[in-house]
Amino acid sequence: xxKEETYILPLLESYxxxxxxxxxxxxxxxxxxxxxxxxAKEMVTEGIVEKLDLQSMGFDNSCTFRIADLGSSVGxxxxxxxxxxxxxxxxxxQAENKDPSTIExxxxxxxxxxxxxxxxxxxxxxxxxxxxxxxxxSFHNRFFPKxxxxxxxxxxxxxxxxxxxxxIVDGKSPAWNKGSIHCTGFVKEVVEAxxxxxxxxxxxxxxxxxxxLVPGGLMLILISTVPDGVPASKTFEGMHYDFLGxxxxxxxxxxxxxxxxxxxxxxSLYFPFYGEFEALMRRNEHFxxxxxDKFTNPTxxxxxxAEFYSSHMRAVFEGLVKEHFGDQFVEPIFNYYSTKLxxxxxxxxxxxxxxxxxxxxxxxxxxxxxxTTTWILT
Amino acid sequence: xxKEETYILPLLESYxxxxxxxxxxxxxxxxxxxxxxxxAKEMVTEGIVEKLDLQSMGFDNSCTFRIADLGSSVGxxxxxxxxxxxxxxxxxxQAENKDPSTIExxxxxxxxxxxxxxxxxxxxxxxxxxxxxxxxxSFHNRFFPKxxxxxxxxxxxxxxxxxxxxxIVDGKSPAWNKGSIHCTGFVKEVVEAxxxxxxxxxxxxxxxxxxxLVPGGLMLILISTVPDGVPASKTFEGMHYDFLGxxxxxxxxxxxxxxxxxxxxxxSLYFPFYGEFEALMRRNEHFxxxxxDKFTNPTxxxxxxAEFYSSHMRAVFEGLVKEHFGDQFVEPIFNYYSTKLxxxxxxxxxxxxxxxxxxxxxxxxxxxxxxTTTWILT
Numbered sequence: 001x002x003k004e005e006t007y008i009l010p011l012l013e014s015y016x017x018x019x020x021x022x023x024x025x026x027x028x029x030x031x032x033x034x035x036x037x038x039x040a041k042e043m044v045t046e047g048i049v050e051k052l053d054l055q056s057m058g059f060d061n062s063c064t065f066r067i068a069d070l071g072s073s074v075g076x077x078x079x080x081x082x083x084x085x086x087x088x089x090x091x092x093x094q095a096e097n098k099d100p101s102t103i104e105x106x107x108x109x110x111x112x113x114x115x116x117x118x119x120x121x122x123x124x125x126x127x128x129x130x131x132x133x134x135x136x137x138s139f140h141n142r143f144f145p146k147x148x149x150x151x152x153x154x155x156x157x158x159x160x161x162x163x164x165x166x167x168i169v170d171g172k173s174p175a176w177n178k179g180s181i182h183c184t185g186f187v188k189e190v191v192e193a194x195x196x197x198x199x200x201x202x203x204x205x206x207x208x209x210x211x212x213l214v215p216g217g218l219m220l221i222l223i224s225t226v227p228d229g230v231p232a233s234k235t236f237e238g239m240h241y242d243f244l245g246x247x248x249x250x251x252x253x254x255x256x257x258x259x260x261x262x263x264x265x266x267x268s269l270y271f272p273f274y275g276e277f278e279a280l281m282r283r284n285e286h287f288x289x290x291x292x293d294k295f296t297n298p299t300x301x302x303x304x305x306a307e308f309y310s311s312h313m314r315a316v317f318e319g320l321v322k323e324h325f326g327d328q329f330v331e332p333i334f335n336y337y338s339t340k341l342x343x344x345x346x347x348x349x350x351x352x353x354x355x356x357x358x359x360x361x362x363x364x365x366x367x368x369x370x371x372t373t374t375w376i377l378t
Numbered sequence: 379x380x381k382e383e384t385y386i387l388p389l390l391e392s393y394x395x396x397x398x399x400x401x402x403x404x405x406x407x408x409x410x411x412x413x414x415x416x417x418a419k420e421m422v423t424e425g426i427v428e429k430l431d432l433q434s435m436g437f438d439n440s441c442t443f444r445i446a447d448l449g450s451s452v453g454x455x456x457x458x459x460x461x462x463x464x465x466x467x468x469x470x471x472q473a474e475n476k477d478p479s480t481i482e483x484x485x486x487x488x489x490x491x492x493x494x495x496x497x498x499x500x501x502x503x504x505x506x507x508x509x510x511x512x513x514x515x516s517f518h519n520r521f522f523p524k525x526x527x528x529x530x531x532x533x534x535x536x537x538x539x540x541x542x543x544x545x546i547v548d549g550k551s552p553a554w555n556k557g558s559i560h561c562t563g564f565v566k567e568v569v570e571a572x573x574x575x576x577x578x579x580x581x582x583x584x585x586x587x588x589x590x591l592v593p594g595g596l597m598l599i600l601i602s603t604v605p606d607g608v609p610a611s612k613t614f615e616g617m618h619y620d621f622l623g624x625x626x627x628x629x630x631x632x633x634x635x636x637x638x639x640x641x642x643x644x645x646s647l648y649f650p651f652y653g654e655f656e657a658l659m660r661r662n663e664h665f666x667x668x669x670x671d672k673f674t675n676p677t678x679x680x681x682x683x684a685e686f687y688s689s690h691m692r693a694v695f696e697g698l699v700k701e702h703f704g705d706q707f708v709e710p711i712f713n714y715y716s717t718k719l720x721x722x723x724x725x726x727x728x729x730x731x732x733x734x735x736x737x738x739x740x741x742x743x744x745x746x747x748x749x750t751t752t753w754i755l756t
Contacts, residue, residue, distance in 0.1 A: 064523035104523040108511060113502070117495045121514040124491070131523055133486060134512040136499040145442035145482040145509055 019074055019116025021123070036156055036297055037081045040222055040360045043293045044081075047362040048088035048151070048218065049095060051290045056367065057150060057216040065089060065105050066149045067130075068212075070139045071157030072109040074119040079128075081153055082107050085220070086130060089151070105130035108149075112138055138162065140204045144212040152209055155222035161268045162201050165193040169264050181245040182267040184238065185231025194270040202280050210286035215367040219287060223359050224297070225274040230354045232271060239351060241267065243344070244313060247337045256332060257325055265324050267317070274357045287363035296355045306345040310338035397452055397494025399501070414534055414675055415459045418600055418738045421671045422459075425740040426466035426529070426596065427473065429668045434745065435528060435594040443467060443483050444527045445508075446590075448517045449535030450487040452497040457506075459531055460485050463598070464508060467529070483508035486527075490516055516540065518582045522590040530587055533600035539646045540579050543571040547642050559623040560645040562616065563609025572648040580658050588664030593745040597665060601737050602675070603652040608732045610649060617729060619645065621722070622691060625715045634710060635703055643702050645695070652735045665741035674733045684723040688716035 059065065067085055072078035086107075090100035109120055113136040124132050137143035139154065140162045167173035168190065175189035183194040209219060224237075232238035252259040272280070281289050314334050322330050341348070437443065445463055450456035464485075468478035487498055491514040502510050515521035517532065518540040545551035546568065553567035561572040587597060602615075610616035630637040650658070659667050692712050700708050719726070 062525070064526055106523050106526070113499050114496075117499060117512060118492075121491050121495060121512075124514070131521055132514065134495060134499075134514075136502070136510065136512075143509055145484050147440070148442055148484070 019119055021074075021119060036222055036224075036358055037077050037084070039295050039297065039358070040155075040293075041084045043291075043295075043360045044084050044220060045088040045091065047220065047291050047293075047360070048085065049092045051362060051364060052089065052092050052151075052218060053216055054092070054096070057214050059150065059214075061102050064131075065103050065151075066108070067105060067151045067153065068108040068110055068135070068144065068149050070110045070152065070154040071160070072111050072115075072120065074116045075123050077155070078109055078120075079123075079125050081155055082109075082130070083125075083128075085151055085153060106133065107131070108133050108135045108144070110135040110137065110139065110143065112136065140201055140208070142208040142211060146211050147214045149212050150214055150217050152213060152217070152219045154220065156224070158202070158205065158221065158223050159269045159271050161194075161197050161270055162204070163197065164266045164268045165197040167193045168266050177266055178263050179245075179249075180242070181248065181262075181265050182232065182238070182241040183270050184233040184242065185226070186233065195272070195276065198270045198272055199280065202284075206284045206286055210365060213365040215365055217365045218290075219363040219365070221359070221361040221363065223277065223361070224271055224356045225277050225359055226271050227354055227357055228273050228275045234352075234354050235271075235356050236353050237271070237356065239348065239353060240309065240313060243341065243348065244317070244337055247340055248333070250340070251333060251336055257329060261325060267320065271356065274359070277359065281361055281363070285366075287365055289361060290364050291360075291362040293360040295358050295360070297358050306338065306342040309345075310334065310341050313337070397497055399452075399497060414600055414602075414736060415455050415462070417673050417675065417736070418533075418671075419462045421669075421673075421738045422462050422598060423466040423469065425598065425669050425671075425738070426463065427470045429740060429742060430467065430470050430529075430596060431594055432470070432474070435592050437528065437592075439480050442509075443481050443529075444486070445483060445529045445531065446486040446488055446513070446522065446527050448488045448530065448532040449538070450489050450493075450498060452494045453501050455533070456487055456498075457501075457503050459533055460487075460508070461503075461506075463529055463531060484511065485509070486511050486513045486522070488513040488515065488517065488521065490514065518579055518586070520586040520589060524589050525592045527590050528592055528595050530591060530595070530597045532598070534602065536580070536583065536599065536601050537647045537649050539572075539575050539648055540582070541575065542644045542646045543575040545571045546644050555644055556641050557623075557627075558620070559626065559640075559643050560610065560616070560619040561648050562611040562620065563604070564611065573650070573654065576648045576650055577658065580662075584662045584664055588743060591743040593743055595743045596668075597741040597743070599659075599737070599739045599741065601655065601739070602649055602734045603655050603737055604649050605732055605735055606651050606653045612730075612732050613649075613734050614731050615649070615734065617726065617731060618687065618691060621719065621726065622695070622715055625718055626711070628718070629711060629714055635707060639703060645698065649734065652737070655737065659739055659741070663744075665743055667739060668742050669738075669740040671738045673736050673738070675736050684716065684720040687723075688712065688719050691715070 054060075067082060069078045069082055086105055089103070089105075093100040093103060107130045109117075109132065111117070111120075115136070117134045117136070120134060121132075135143050139157065165175070167175035168177045170176055171178075173189070173193075175187070175193040177183075177187070177190050180190075183190055185191060213219065226232050226235060226238075233242050248257065248262045248265065251257050252262045278292070281287075281292075318330060318334070321333055325333065432438075445460060447456045447460055464483055467481070467483075471478040471481060485508045487495075487510065489495070489498075493514070495512045495514070498512060499510075513521050517535065543553070545553035546555045548554055549556075551567070551571075553565070553571040555561075555565070555568050558568075561568055563569060591597065604610050604613060604616075611620050626635065626640045626643065629635050630640045656670070659665075659670075696708060696712070699711055703711065
């Protein structure tokens with residue numbers, strides 16, 4: 001057998017969204033993310049109807065149409081996104097004078113091993129017309145057989161890194177991110193370290209998806225990017241991250257948590273610059289960019305309560321905070337944060353910020369020979 | 379489109395095994411079930427090597443080999459069973475002078491929607507060489523696309539009914555099962571009602587699997603049957619069910635639970651008679667029985683502690699007890715049960731009983747035209 005490639009499953013630093021459907025759950029606190037899916041609906045439909053080429057994919061009625069949503073979390077946004085895709089495929093089928101009710105869809109909902117799949121499965125839409133499956137694993141690795149998917153959807157997910165870059169937490173490195181908990185955009189070395197990690201992760205992502213998608217298969221990516229030249233801290237989300245960081249410093253000063261712990265705390269996420277991301281898309285050799293749409297998430301302009309914002313932050317970051325500071329600090333940290341946010345919400349909402357640029361990118365898997373894969377598990 | 383069949387997803391009365399990996403979990407209390415998988419290993423290997431016909435299934439290197447384990451629960455027995463199947467397929471491949479490392483396996487672990495898939499996913503063997511997915515749903519329904527599976531494995535699962543037969547809990551019916559919590563085998567009408575439900579469920583099961591397996595695909599069924607003419611209460615498990623039933627009656631007499639509640643409590647399971655099951659296998663039109671092996675589960679002969687037996691009973695039946703009597707009665711019921719079992723373990727282990735007959739059946743999907751399916755969701 002030609003061993004063209006060695007495949008290694010690395011250990012990843014990764015934390016799922018808050019599970020269940022309680023008040024702090026992601027299921028109840030993902031309005032921002034839902035709005036992105038809603039905004040993208042029309043573009044997704046147009047993109048699929050225009051670019052899906054069933055014939056070149058070798059798809060006929062005897063096939064199952066397989067869709068994967070990566071980073072599904074616990075729902076419910078994933079169910080809406082998947083439904084939009086299915087309707088678009090059916091529309092395309094109809095446009096070709098075929099009967100869409102003859103297609104059988106299988107949908108794979110993917111997220112990390114420690115995602116709350118129980119909630120995802122229990123809340124699957126009862127009126128769904130597809131066969132559902134859950135697939136655990138990080139999207140930086142492979143988790144589907146070769147050429148087994150027709151459409152991959154990945155919304156609001158790619159900004160999660162496989163790890164925090166080493167130099168970010170290295171006191172001797174010029175990229176040491178002391179005093180901040182994310183890539184603010186103010187220190188060149190920090191930006192470079194985060195950006196390099198993101199690039200590596202995107203390479204792994206493209207390599208894995210290139211094997212899993214059928215030649216001619218489509219990949220839909222929804223991602224939030226920072227306008228070129230704008231520091232992340234000057235965006236709505238960056239400002240919120242800085243605010244949470246300031247709360248951690250307050251709590252360290254009060255002696256609740258150690259200063260060292262705060263200094264070594266960093267988000268394992270990076271929102272790339274617009275131009276940086278576009279270049280990454282264009283230079284990859286497995287996919288051709290068929291379409292790129294820009295839009296602004298209108299949720300970012302809405303005026304909501306401090307409680308709304310703090311619930312959203314907690315649904316996403318509770319896992320990270322728990323892992324780093326310990327279970328017993330989750331409540332005090334988020335309680336302090338929400339109280340301080342309540343007091344400062346006015347100035348935060350009035351701050352001058354730059355809109356992030358939401359991108360919907362449609363990629364098509366190039367038609368090349370299938371690569372054989374060998375596994376080495378570590 | 380030729381609408382050859384209307385497909386309806388019914389609501390099912392079904393309860394999963396105890397999740398997690400705590401002291402009462404199925405993961406820690408499934409030795410009986412594991413022993414069955416272990417005993418069957420050699421027969422599974424032989425059966426697959428003898429009967430798997432890759433060519434007639436249209437399988438080549440570009441395909442993914444898809445295996446489904448139905449009723450996986452939370453593991454770990456399912457992982458052993460799946461590994462045995464994969465090794466057998468590899469052995470078959472080698473026997474045909476092909477390189478087994480070129481096959482990509484995808485394994486679907488199925489159980490009810492409310493099964494603890496989180497535990498299943500977190501305990502997946504780190505050295506597995508297959509792509510894993512979880513599929514929620516009752517095995518009485520379809521949950522896979524047409525002709526998408528090559529091997530289906532179903533161990534120690536088919537005795538779970540989709541519902542308790544209506545007449546069993548109908549005070550006016552001659553099949554009212556007052557005074558007992560399962561099909562003891564002593565009342566003809568009760569046996570007939572349970573048996574009819576089992577037959578219906580098996581029909582649904584065969585119809586669903588016939589669509590999901592590729593023509594030529596294999597189905598491995600492991601099931602425990604009662605020797606013809608022996609009342610279920612005269613088997614090891616039946617005796618244990620009667621003992622739990624007697625505890626419920628004691629607690630009703632003590633006033634902890636109502637007598638009416640005890641009378642209306644029945645296990646939604648039925649272990650068919652050997653001859654009855656064999657006939658069901660032979661008369662179904664979608665599959666041909668290629669092999670049937672009988673064996674006895676040696677675990678049933680071992681002398682274990684009362685605690686061992688009560689933990690096993692609880693891991694399986696806690697969900698049913700909770701659903702019927704209410705959450706607050708779970709502890710008192712199982713505590714009383716384990717104390718009384720401790721006192722009576724000697725006489726239980728010395729009772730004269732009949733061995734159940736464990737069957738491993740290998741079926742092959744007949745090669746017939748593919749049926750088109752239409753969905754009606756209720």
